[in-house]
Amino acid sequence: MTETSEPVTGARALMTALEGEGVREVFGLPGGANLPMYDEFTRCNIRHILVRHEQSAAHMADGYGRVSRRPGVCFATSGPGATNLLTGIATAQADSAPVVAVTGQVPVHFIGKDAFQESDIMGMANPVVKYAFQPRTPEEVPISVQKAFYIAATGRPGPVLVDIPKDVQSAHAKMRTVDSVSMRGYHPWTDPDIQNVERAIETLIRADKPIILAGGGTIISSAFAELQAVAEMLSIPVVTTFKGKGAFPENHPLSLGPIGMHGHAEANKIITEADCVLAVGTRFSDRSVGTFEDFESRRTIIHIDVDPAEIGKNQTTRVAVVGDVRASLRVMLRLLEARKVGPDEGGEWVRHAREMREYWQENLKIHPGELGAAKILRKLRQLLPPESVVTTEVGQHQMWASLFFDVISPGTFFSSTGLGTMGWGFPAAIGAKVARPGVPVVDIAGDGSFNMTENSLATSVLEDIPVIVFLVNNYSLGMVAQWQRTFYNRRMVGVDQGRCPDYVKLAESYGAQGIRAQSMDELDAAIRAGLKSDVATVIDIPIDPEEDVLPFVQPGTPLSKMILPS
Amino acid sequence: MMWAIFSILVENKPGILFEVTHMFRSRNFNIDSIAVGVTENPGLSRMTITTYGDERQLSQIGKQLDKMIDTVEVRRLDEHKTVYRELAIFKIKISNAEESMEVNKLINAYGAKAHDTRKDSIMAELTSTPDQIRAFEELAGRFGILETARTGMAALQRSGA
Numbered sequence A: 001m002t003e004t005s006e007p008v009t010g011a012r013a014l015m016t017a018l019e020g021e022g023v024r025e026v027f028g029l030p031g032g033a034n035l036p037m038y039d040e041f042t043r044c045n046i047r048h049i050l051v052r053h054e055q056s057a058a059h060m061a062d063g064y065g066r067v068s069r070r071p072g073v074c075f076a077t078s079g080p081g082a083t084n085l086l087t088g089i090a091t092a093q094a095d096s097a098p099v100v101a102v103t104g105q106v107p108v109h110f111i112g113k114d115a116f117q118e119s120d121i122m123g124m125a126n127p128v129v130k131y132a133f134q135p136r137t138p139e140e141v142p143i144s145v146q147k148a149f150y151i152a153a154t155g156r157p158g159p160v161l162v163d164i165p166k167d168v169q170s171a172h173a174k175m176r177t178v179d180s181v182s183m184r185g186y187h188p189w190t191d192p193d194i195q196n197v198e199r200a201i202e203t204l205i206r207a208d209k210p211i212i213l214a215g216g217g218t219i220i221s222s223a224f225a226e227l228q229a230v231a232e233m234l235s236i237p238v239v240t241t242f243k244g245k246g247a248f249p250e251n252h253p254l255s256l257g258p259i260g261m262h263g264h265a266e267a268n269k270i271i272t273e274a275d276c277v278l279a280v281g282t283r284f285s286d287r288s289v290g291t292f293e294d295f296e297s298r299r300t301i302i303h304i305d306v307d308p309a310e311i312g313k314n315q316t317t318r319v320a321v322v323g324d325v326r327a328s329l330r331v332m333l334r335l336l337e338a339r340k341v342g343p344d345e346g347g348e349w350v351r352h353a354r355e356m357r358e359y360w361q362e363n364l365k366i367h368p369g370e371l372g373a374a375k376i377l378r379k380l381r382q383l384l385p386p387e388s389v390v391t392t393e394v395g396q397h398q399m400w401a402s403l404f405f406d407v408i409s410p411g412t413f414f415s416s417t418g419l420g421t422m423g424w425g426f427p428a429a430i431g432a433k434v435a436r437p438g439v440p441v442v443d444i445a446g447d448g449s450f451n452m453t454e455n456s457l458a459t460s461v462l463e464d465i466p467v468i469v470f471l472v473n474n475y476s477l478g479m480v481a482q483w484q485r486t487f488y489n490r491r492m493v494g495v496d497q498g499r500c501p502d503y504v505k506l507a508e509s510y511g512a513q514g515i516r517a518q519s520m521d522e523l524d525a526a527i528r529a530g531l532k533s534d535v536a537t538v539i540d541i542p543i544d545p546e547e548d549v550l551p552f553v554q555p556g557t558p559l560s561k562m563i564l565p566s
Numbered sequence B: 001m002m003w004a005i006f007s008i009l010v011e012n013k014p015g016i017l018f019e020v021t022h023m024f025r026s027r028n029f030n031i032d033s034i035a036v037g038v039t040e041n042p043g044l045s046r047m048t049i050t051t052y053g054d055e056r057q058l059s060q061i062g063k064q065l066d067k068m069i070d071t072v073e074v075r076r077l078d079e080h081k082t083v084y085r086e087l088a089i090f091k092i093k094i095s096n097a098e099e100s101m102e103v104n105k106l107i108n109a110y111g112a113k114a115h116d117t118r119k120d121s122i123m124a125e126l127t128s129t130p131d132q133i134r135a136f137e138e139l140a141g142r143f144g145i146l147e148t149a150r151t152g153m154a155a156l157q158r159s160g161a
């Protein structure tokens, strides 16, 4: 425990504690109830990045957090500032992203009096945060911050709210911090039980048709090398969930890509045939497995997850290992090495998986148009350096990215997969660029989603955080349109976006670069221009508004019942 | 469907009841009864929650409770190794002297206490297991129950159990 000799204000204590956690940037927007905190930016080494809407601040912090694996920080004022954060906080919670959100609150004696810009953000945020603090004295501020970072980043990460009443920000106290945080009700570190890992190995080795299903937890724990070593040592084909996309290099011969509603045909086919699944860091979402009953009845499931509550939640498992994915896979590797399991060439099953992969890579029918989704995304892949970070928005373009944009360098692809928040990708890309300024960052966007947070162009331009918006533009809420075409006999309602706005002019009005690409050659040039540009670039790519995302597994049906392009 | 008692030690702090009950609501679990009180350690409260569900749901309830940062200890109690009691107060209607006698007999038979005895009603206070309370309620129902208040269950595991 350390204590300052002089009393400091709660606001100063907050900023000092943030510096202590290594925070260098904060995404936010000020207001009456957080003015004391804002005043402190003039006296500390933390950079403030001004947003145009608090939702974007939360998404930026989220993008920063996912890429750097350290909590991203966002600030908002009380009332509407705080409620504007909520969608972003809920998005981070759904995808287990480390975020610390700091809100101003009305002074303590006004709480409960329906004061101006008072909102019960503690109550509202409770269901969508990992934890929430409301320090009621300046002494409580630094320890709340320390605990917030500890909780946000450890175990299964998530967003933490720190709601600080204005009088607490202004009041003085000696600042006390602890050397290491512990909380009696929170024990995020569980060492994998060796016996369970042994049983997992036994079960895997005995299976005829084993497969690895890598989820988002693999990316969160950076278990890329371990995952690849296990797969190669046992020669097991690898599929991923959509959130786990890129946990395993998608150009690896054992990779078959994401399963699920818009999974790769080869991935959905191979997992349907598999008799044993080693599932690592996944919560078996309905989007990934189709139906819970069908998925668990077909095969033996081995489940590794850091969150004990995920074991048995959606799937009955034969063997469960509770522990960090990376730590657990390391134990598995050690045990495999002790057994002298060598790199395996693989038998009939692996050959079959490879043939399956090759067959579908050559024979999946793609849209014939000049700017078909597969073509433009493969072009982007071809021109982007492998270490580039890619985010997406939500809709058809997102699923095309999953189908046609191969992630080569693990842990470089991020999307709002759990909540499916339109508008996430662009601010998240800005946050990602702040975390990793040395690599190109691209948001694969849809027009509808981009509209929701496009004013982040101001932040990108003025704060000098250049990213590329790869706008797959069907002037339509395309995914909804696809469902209306498919399930509602083409009765189209509320999906046509008109020809509005002109995205080139929009970009230019913010001082960004806007380029329209109407052919493959123009697209090639536009991507190159974007990669060279030192301001944000919006590449407007008008596509056929009738193009569907296929394959498609309809909700509530098993993965085997996949609709393929005809 | 099975019945289960969860005994949970939680941080004694504002909003804790909301946090715990909200988890039940948001995950589609049921709360049958809930009793909360501070423990011998003023920093901790004990919540006793009775619930029902199939084995998968009950196991999930335990894990989701455990996952909450403000829960310090979560135990699913074995009812055979547990002392559990609920307090109920019934206001029972009385139409004549004969009924008054019968109600008093019932109260004695169940080890309940009589309060606020009037010409047309009597209050019965009963501390017992939910089964016994249900049985009493059924018998008292013949006379007419005017009002009821129940506390929810308090439970502690027997030593060595």
Ligand SMILES: Cc1ncc(C[n+]2csc(CCOP(=O)(O)OP(=O)(O)O)c2C)c(N)n1
Binding pocket: A393, A394, A395, A396, A397, A398, A420, A421, A422, A445, A446, A447, A448, A449, A450, A472, A474, A476, A477, A478, A479, A480
């Ligand atoms: C905030 C929000 N509102 C509504 C939806 C429902 N929704 C899912 S996809 C979609 C269409 C997205 O349109 P666009 O970004 O243009 O992508 P496209 O499908 O056209 O590629 C909508 C409205 C959502 N996911 N998020």
Ligand SMILES: [Mg+2]
Binding pocket: A395, A446, A447, A448, A472, A473, A474, A475, A476, A477, A478
């Ligand atoms: Mg669109």
